Each structure stands twice: as structure tokens, then as C-alpha cells.
Amino acid sequence: MPAPPGPTSMEVEGSLRPHAALPEVPLPEGGLRRVIVWFRRDLRLADNPALVAALRMAPEVLPVYIWVPEEEGQFQPGRCSRWWLAASLKALDADLRALGSRLLAYRSPDSRALLCRLARELGAGAVLFNHLYDPISMVRDNEVKAGLAAAGVHCQSFNAEILREPWEVLAPGGKPFTCFDGFWGAHCGLPYPPPPPLPLPAALPPLPRGIEATELAQLGIMTPEEEMSNAQLEFHWQPGSAGAHRLLDDFVRGGRLKAFDHDRAKTDRQSTSRLSPHVHYGEISARHIYYVAKHAELEWARGGGGGGTSVADFLRQLGYREYSRYLSFHFPFTHERSLLEHLRAVPWRFDQRLFKAWRQGRTGYPLVDAAMRELWGTGWMHNRMRVVAASFLVKNLLLPWQWGLKHYWDALLDADLESDALGWQYVAGCMADAHEFSYMIDQPTEAKRFDPDGRYVRRWLPVLARLPAKWIHQPWLAPESVLADAGVELGVNYPWPVMEVEESAAALKAADAVVQACLVRGGEAGAGGEVAAPPPAGPFRPATDAEPAEAERLFMENYRHSVMAGSALPPIVDRAEGLGESEDVSSNVVLGANAAAARAAFSSAPAATTITGALSAAPAAARQAAAAAAAAAQQQQQAQTQEVQQPQRVPEQSQQVAQQPQQAQQAIVSMAGWRQLQTTPIGGSLPAAGSGPPGSGDGTGHATATGLHSTGVGVVPSLPLSGGGESPQGQVPQGMRPPLPHHAAQQVVEAAAHKQALLRRAAANEGQQGSNSPASGRMDEGEQQAQWPPELTLEPQQGHKRQRQASPPPPG
Numbered sequence: 001m002p003a004p005p006g007p008t009s010m011e012v013e014g015s016l017r018p019h020a021a022l023p024e025v026p027l028p029e030g031g032l033r034r035v036i037v038w039f040r041r042d043l044r045l046a047d048n049p050a051l052v053a054a055l056r057m058a059p060e061v062l063p064v065y066i067w068v069p070e071e072e073g074q075f076q077p078g079r080c081s082r083w084w085l086a087a088s089l090k091a092l093d094a095d096l097r098a099l100g101s102r103l104l105a106y107r108s109p110d111s112r113a114l115l116c117r118l119a120r121e122l123g124a125g126a127v128l129f130n131h132l133y134d135p136i137s138m139v140r141d142n143e144v145k146a147g148l149a150a151a152g153v154h155c156q157s158f159n160a161e162i163l164r165e166p167w168e169v170l171a172p173g174g175k176p177f178t179c180f181d182g183f184w185g186a187h188c189g190l191p192y193p194p195p196p197p198l199p200l201p202a203a204l205p206p207l208p209r210g211i212e213a214t215e216l217a218q219l220g221i222m223t224p225e226e227e228m229s230n231a232q233l234e235f236h237w238q239p240g241s242a243g244a245h246r247l248l249d250d251f252v253r254g255g256r257l258k259a260f261d262h263d264r265a266k267t268d269r270q271s272t273s274r275l276s277p278h279v280h281y282g283e284i285s286a287r288h289i290y291y292v293a294k295h296a297e298l299e300w301a302r303g304g305g306g307g308g309t310s311v312a313d314f315l316r317q318l319g320y321r322e323y324s325r326y327l328s329f330h331f332p333f334t335h336e337r338s339l340l341e342h343l344r345a346v347p348w349r350f351d352q353r354l355f356k357a358w359r360q361g362r363t364g365y366p367l368v369d370a371a372m373r374e375l376w377g378t379g380w381m382h383n384r385m386r387v388v389a390a391s392f393l394v395k396n397l398l399l400p401w402q403w404g405l406k407h408y409w410d411a412l413l414d415a416d417l418e419s420d421a422l423g424w425q426y427v428a429g430c431m432a433d434a435h436e437f438s439y440m441i442d443q444p445t446e447a448k449r450f451d452p453d454g455r456y457v458r459r460w461l462p463v464l465a466r467l468p469a470k471w472i473h474q475p476w477l478a479p480e481s482v483l484a485d486a487g488v489e490l491g492v493n494y495p496w497p498v499m500e501v502e503e504s505a506a507a508l509k510a511a512d513a514v515v516q517a518c519l520v521r522g523g524e525a526g527a528g529g530e531v532a533a534p535p536p537a538g539p540f541r542p543a544t545d546a547e548p549a550e551a552e553r554l555f556m557e558n559y560r561h562s563v564m565a566g567s568a569l570p571p572i573v574d575r576a577e578g579l580g581e582s583e584d585v586s587s588n589v590v591l592g593a594n595a596a597a598a599r600a601a602f603s604s605a606p607a608a609t610t611i612t613g614a615l616s617a618a619p620a621a622a623r624q625a626a627a628a629a630a631a632a633a634q635q636q637q638q639a640q641t642q643e644v645q646q647p648q649r650v651p652e653q654s655q656q657v658a659q660q661p662q663q664a665q666q667a668i669v670s671m672a673g674w675r676q677l678q679t680t681p682i683g684g685s686l687p688a689a690g691s692g693p694p695g696s697g698d699g700t701g702h703a704t705a706t707g708l709h710s711t712g713v714g715v716v717p718s719l720p721l722s723g724g725g726e727s728p729q730g731q732v733p734q735g736m737r738p739p740l741p742h743h744a745a746q747q748v749v750e751a752a753a754h755k756q757a758l759l760r761r762a763a764a765n766e767g768q769q770g771s772n773s774p775a776s777g778r779m780d781e782g783e784q785q786a787q788w789p790p791e792l793t794l795e796p797q798q799g800h801k802r803q804r805q806a807s808p809p810p811p812g
Helices: 049-057 079-098 111-122 135-150 180-188 224-229 231-235 241-253 276-280 286-303 308-330 341-345 352-359 366-378 383-396 401-411 417-427 443-450 455-460 480-486 501-522 548-564 570-576 586-604 611-617 619-645 647-659 662-679 744-766 781-786 800-806
Strands: 034-039 060-067 104-107 126-130 154-158 708-710 715-717
Touching: 034 049, 034 111, 049 060, 049 126, 049 154, 060 079, 060 111, 079 224, 079 231, 079 241, 079 401, 111 135, 126 135, 135 154, 180 308, 224 231, 241 276, 241 286, 286 308, 308 417, 341 501, 352 366, 352 383, 366 383, 366 443, 366 455, 383 401, 383 417, 383 443, 383 501, 401 417
Parallel strands: 034 060, 034 126, 060 104, 126 154
Antiparallel strands: 708 715
């Protein structure tokens, strides 16, 4: 029986809104002498409502910026984003000085305490700022207003972020929209246009003497190492309002806006506006962009030159940004949990090795790898490439979309929590108007559609630059002679696909079956386009379920069902018992051999209020499985150490593999292949310490973490985001296995042994293809056990090419 609908978002989250009822300090009758303007993500002077209001309110205006990363929780700005912030603050200070003032910058762990102290010490009677709509900022804004009101200081916030306030656009009945088309139609159909942008002040009053502040260079936004690694960004970007207006003018007058409707999907050229980092930090307002586009449309219509469709498409992209703020305001948990409640029970694979391969661009799918390499080098990706890479992570690898969201946040130059959360929810099928969760993008078809000539791949994957366009997006299908002529050796200088498309489709289908089973039992929340959103849970406030016991019972039931259905959740059980920490793929075989005992112990345990309680209720079988897996992993590590110390014995070991059982053979083959993936440079050498990908052990430490954090789909371990190699101090990060020595001769021998072992496996399985083939719809019970949990496939079997050509592509 479906659970009764809970309180709406408006009823539960009223205290989170920036305009909640708070005590307000009235302005004195005689007026104010000084006013503080608190700059945050509105680093501009034109169209800044808080600045204009301050100039009308008092003769002295104090522009203040506070660097307080501690208040951002786990969403502190990444390396590239902090580079942009530092450069944008310098540009804002230069603009203020040009008008007769300057920026007062401070470093503090508590913005509310600092604003109260500044108001008291500087004699400011009011603090004005432009409010934001991400959940962390909404909570902080209310706390700041309450703290200033208690101190007797007038505080007021304004809208400088979006075209219309979230409460202006509502569905019939006063409820928020949960479909973009409905929202955008109502947004554009309002009888009044968005407010026009405010003009740039002609001059600013000079600052009083004796006010002390911190120099921008002393704020500590970047470390010296980060400044060196970010130096290349200066050649591609110009942060600041001047750069934003110049970029918009070039986009409109250079013809790219007029051709936006048919050129925006092309990845091999600058077909988009590239304004997103400027808009994120408020260097140019959405209102200014809106009216510039509308003015261009009017000019083209008068001249009979068309362009109306392109302007509508461009403004629709701006509408998605509006919609992201709209959803964040009405449903503040969207960066952590699915809007559709039944998709919170997806049995994700929590596999950090697959996640590492995706981050480093080593998946074996060229378009995905090229996109991730571009993200490494520039902090930027074309919008379509972001969708392709995100879809591969969620649908092909079945990894939690929250992991991808966090990595995008750490690595993107224009990282934006509201927009990124909206995009990842769409990709994962968590929105009412998104594709079904079972929908999977056909990667080869998508690659030929958006990069038909392979120019994008050749630019970011030089190792594949000599491949013909016919094979560049599917090098595993290319003949050996073509690969040899292009200098490509799969498994050596470019990896095999980490997972077959057919394997990914089967795993996605199984996960969707679990989700649909949960939907049948619990009912779909928000049927008919409306979502009954639960209270948020995340870094900004604890969970506040109305019925915690019932919620815990449903979660336990869904979890147990997904375990018995053969989902990817058993690794969580392993981590709870101290397993699952090994970086070696070969340990997965050992865990797979003992996973049945652990699942049986868990499913037969009596009901408990927590997962830990369920495990402790049946400790014997689980601990026996843990002890067996630990012993096997230790034996595997010893064998691996002997192999490294005696590389000349690799051929003998490969001969012994043929005589061992198939399961042990898979373990050694997987270990050898994964060592190649870990130690083999792609198109050159591994990046030096401190120059790795953002958020992947680049020496900054801003993306590394230990312990656990809540993501709304259960407790997910935070990731050791190591980019490979040693840390700048020469020590291996905690929790990571030391990298193995790399020898070219040994690598060639292992690759040959790897290939021969796989050929023997294919020949042995060829006779069983009729009865155990996926096409026949039947599979032996023992084979099902051997294939669970899913392994990281490093090299296909011999029939790979024939099967790939014969199988129909997924819907796309």
C-alpha cells in the first residue's frame, strides 16, 4: 500500500527560504551614514541591486568580500573554480578602484560573526547583499539575517541571480512545477517581462581612512602549487566583468548566436557562448544576457535575417539555469537525493576502481576518455560531452550519480551546484520529465553523431590520432593491421573497454528490475508530475523524517530485496566488515566466491533498525566470509610481490594458469590486466605529482577526504581520489596501495600472456555457447555465481567483434 503523502516542500522548508519571516530592524528616521555591501557570487558593479540600494541608502558604502570555505561543507570550490574566483576578485577590485573605491577582503570561518563585528566596529547601520538559492547559502542567509537583527543591524537581500523569483512561477494550486516545459511555459507566459538590468554607477564614494582589510593575495584562495598549475588557464579565459561582456558581444556579433540552433551540438569548435563561469560568479547578470539576446532577435527580425529559432534555443538554455535555482529553492535536497523517491533504491556498484578509470579517461571508450581528458587539462567540457561522460558513469558503469556530481564540482571551471545537480538528475532519470532509468545512450552512435570525423578525439587522445575515422570511436573493432599502422596497442598504450555494452545493458536492466519492484511496493511519489518531497538531509542539516522508524523499515526492506535480487550492494556489506578496501581487481574474485555466504547471512538475519544491526545479528557467516576473503587477498598479494621481484618467471606462471581452475585463472588474468591499467601511461607518461586531474590527487588536498558522508542513497564512503603515482612528499596517500614498479619488457610479456590466456578461455567456452549464450536466454547456475559480482573487463573474448556487430544497439 503506498505510503501517505508527506508534507509539501513549502510546508517543511519554509525556514530555508531567503525571505522567511525574520525580525527586521527598521531604518532610523535620520538615515544611515554607512552601509556594508556583501559581495559573494555577484562580482560585478553593473546590474547589482544591493549596490544600487546601498548608494541610495547612505553616503558611505563599504564593499566587503569574505572568503569562508568552511561554510561550504563538502562543496568547497575546486582548484580551477578557485583560480577563477581569485582572478575575478582582482578584476572587481580594479573596477571599484576605477570608480573611487576598493574591495575590503577578509578571511574568516564564520561570515555571520564577521559581519556583525564589522558592522559594530565600522559603524555600519545596514548590511545589504544579493541572495542565492543553493541550500547551503539559503541556510546561511537566514542565519546572517537573524544574527544581524539580534545585533540591531538592518539587513536586506535582493535578487541579482535569476530573471524571476521562484515564488513568481507556480503551477495551478500554488504548487511548484516539476517539469521544465511547464515551468518555462509559465515563466515566459507571465504578463510582465523580467526586470531590466540596472545601470553601472557613475562613481562610488571613497572609503573612510583607517579601515583595515586583508590583501587579496593573502586570502589563501590558492596555494603556490595551484597557482603554477593554473597558469595555463590565463591563456584561454579572462575572468571579470570586462571579459564577460566582451565574450557576449563576440558571441552575438560574431554570428554564433544566429547559428546556435544547428551549431551548438558540434564539439570540434567553439559553438557555444562559454559564458557559464562568468555567470556563475555573477560577473554578468542573467537579465543582461536575456535582453541582449532579445535585442539581437528584434534587429534580425527587422532586417529579415531570421535567427529567432536560435535565440529561442539560447534562452531555453538560460531557462535551464533558472529551473535549477527554482528546484533548489523548492526542493533543497536535489544535490543529494533523487526527486523520484523510488530511484533512491537503485543498487549502485560502489566500485572505486571503475570510478578512477572514468576520472582518468581510461575507460576504453574514446569519446568518454577524450571528454575527461579535456576536463583534466582545461577545467571545461562541451555541454554534450558532459552528458555523454555522465551517462556513461551512471548507466554503463552503474556508479552513483552523486559521485559524478562531486567530481564535476571539484574539476569544472564553471562548477555550479544547482545546475550540476539538475543535469545529473536528468541523466540518471531522477526527474519527472527525464528519460526512464533504463534508458542508455549508445556510445558509438553518439560519438559518430557529435564527432563524425574524430577531430575531438584526436585532439585529446593523441595516441589514437592516426586511426581512420571509421575506427577511431571503436578501436576494439579495428583490424590488427589498422591498429599496427596507427601505433595503437590495446591494453598497452590504450585500454580495452572496461565493460562491454552488452554487460552494462544487462546490469542496468537488473538494477531497473530492483527499482521497479520497489516502485510496486511503495508507490511512485509524485504521480502526475507532482513530487511529494521529503525533508532534506545533507551537510547543511540532519535528516528529519516524519516517521523515522517507518522510513528505516522501508529502507531495510528495499536493501534486503536488492541483495537477494543480486544487486551491486554487497560491497557495502564487505566494507562494513572491513573488506572492499583492496585496489586489486583480483580480490573481486575472492569476494565473489564468498559473497553468497555474506548475502545468505544478511537475508536470513532477523529484522533490525540499522544495517549494522542486521550484520551483527548474523556475525558468524559474515565474519567467516571476511576471514576467507582476507586470507585469499593476502595470498594474492604475496604472489603478486613474487611476480614483481622475478619478472622472468612470468611465462611459467602463465603456463600454470592454463592448468588452474577457471576462477583462479580469472583472478591472475584480471590482476595482470589491472596492473597495466594502473601503471601504463596513455599517449606518454603519467602526469607528475601536483599536475594530475582536478580532484584526483593533484597535490591540493581539496578533493580528498576520509570517513563517510551522506548522499541520500545510503552511507557512501568518501573516495581516495588519487590520480596515480606518489604524493608530492613521496608518500603513498593513506588507504591506497603503493604503485607497482613498471618495466617495459615485463609489460610486453604480461600482455602476451594475458592475451593467450583469454584466447584459451574463449576456445574452452566456444563449445558451450549454444546452451549458455545470452541469446539462448538460459544460463547455468554456476555461471551466474561466477559472474557475480560483476568484474572489471579489461579485454574482450575472441568472439567480441562478431558479437558486437550482431547485437542491436541500445535505444538512443
